[in-house]
Amino acid sequence: MPLYVLLIALAVLLILSAFFSLSETSMMAINRYRLKHLAKQGHRGARLTTRLLRNTDRLLGVILLGNNLLNAAAATLVAVIVSISFGQSDLALFFGTVGVTFAILVFSEITPKVIAAAYPEQIALASSYVLTPLLKLFYPVVWFVNLFVQALLIMLRLKPAADNGTQKISMEELKTLVLEAGHFIRKKHQSMLLNLFDLETFTVDDVMVPRGQIEAIDLDDDDETIHNQLLTCYHTRLPVYRGTLDNVAGIIHVRKVLNQMRSGEITSATLEKIMRTPYFIPSGTPLFSQLQLFQENRERVGLIVDEYGEWMGLVTLEDIVEEIIGEFTTHAPSQVGTFLKQEDGSLIVEGSTLLRDLNRKLGLALPLGGPKTLNGLILEHFQDIPEAGTSLKIAGYPMEIIQTQDRVVKVVRIFATSAPTEQEGPLGEYTES
Incomplete structure (x- = not known):
């Protein structure tokens, strides 16, 4: 076979080996969440890549099988070229070995992998069209090789977790992603997302209005005092008690009180008719859980009690919402x-x-x-x-x-x-x- 044909064959082997190196690095470096998004959008290459990544052992098996076969063939071909050109010279064979090692490292390993690490999405999606039929073609060989791989893992008492094509991420890692995405997420939206993550770490005790600052109505007061307090109150919902704040009777909505004013004076008896049963919240309830409880129970105001049943303070739906989006309501002067x-x-x-x-x-x-x-x-x-x-x-x-x-x-x-x-x-x- 002419020498130039052998050199062309060597170049082809190095290029094919570079393809497998590109595929290996791009498949491992691709953003799994971006890949999942593209697959949902109907991108065929993303779907093929997702299927390949569901069985990482088979994917790596076919990639490494092709890569090593091509590298071994390239080394053998160099030995043939050296033998034809220089005979059985040991020195020529040594330099040939060094040369092919250098060529494989530069052209088939390092350079392709650096490129694949820089552009993993484009390369992985394109290579999936080639790797999918190759995996089907060489599946018996890959399966046979993986038998020895699994046996070796069992001997080493290693049991790698199944890879379903997605990466698990912790809450702290998710917060870091949001913080690092400053160029893509507005500052306000970023702050809201971080606050939303913190709803599980904070409790109603962190946002409650202390009992000493709560605006409430004493049913034992005279009618004129109650009437004046209703006209000057800063809230739409007010706790109602008898004698002391420890004796909470209920919650009234000021809108219902205004409706009652049309028919006559407001008295303590009138308030007792329109007040609702107080909604109590155990101390230490996470904010996110309480937000769901407010929704399920159709409540907007809750009274926080400790383990002894003592009333500690008050929390509203607006207080929890403000923890997410920031302050937007007005506050009474005492608060x-x-x-x-x-x-x-x-x-x-x-x-x-x-x-x-x-x-x-x-x-x-x-x-x-x-x-x-x-x-x-x-x-x-x-x-x-x-x-x-x-x-x-x-x-x-x-x-x-x-x-x-x-x-x-x-x-x-x-x-x-x-x-x-x-x-x-x-x-x-x-x-x-």
Whole structure:
């Protein structure tokens, strides 16, 4: 056979070997979720690729079978070329071996795999049209080889998980994907997705309105007091109690109260007729679960109770929705925490402010595992009620107690070590002192 024919055959073998190297790397590097999307859209190449990836052992078997056969044939062909050109020279055979190894590495292995890693989707979808019939043609050989592979895995006590063409991803990995997709997802949408993931990690205790800040109606008050309170209330749904907040009687909707005003004066007896049975929520319920419970029970307001049945606070459907999309409702003055920014950079904060609001609005990193308010965090730190003027440091943030009243810390000065982040809503509004 003429020498030029042998050289052409060698080039063809290297090109075919490069194809299998391209296919191997592209199949392993392709984005499985993108592949699944293309398959649902009806892309034939994506469907073929998905079928191939469902049996990774067979796919790798046919790729490596072709790759190794071609590489071995190329090495043998080089030996023939050297023998024809230089006879039985050991030195020529040595240089021929080095040359074919270099050619295989550069042209059939490294370069194709680098290209396939850069463009996995285009190459994998195209190569699937060739690999699918090859797998059918050489299936008996691949099956026979895999028998020895499986036996070896059993001897090594290895049991690889079945590959169904998709990759499992954890919640933290999913959050990282959302964060890394900043060029494709709007900042607001990105924030909403991350907040949605956190609904399972936060509970109703993290977003509830503490009992001391709840606007409620006492049925034991006189009719005039009840009437004035209804006219000046800031909410559409109000808890109703008798004597003390521990004795909750129900929930009233202000709209129904306005309808009753047409027929006469509003009295405590009238409120008892239109109020609904209170809906209680166990403390520690995850926000996502509570969102589903609100939907199933057709409720919008729930009263949070602890393990002893004590009423701790109130949570609404709007509170949970705000955890996803941000604040959009107005708040009663008693619930709006104002941050007073001082000339020295410190901040005057109300002790009843939620720690999550401080972290989110001011860019702090106060611990959230225990108490939910700044007052509770300080009391836990001291295990006592501190006096005004007492200084402390929590999570690296120096603080000073400005005012205490009725066994609670009312006002605190925080010497923030980082600049506040962008603010939204009434909680984030600064007032220069």
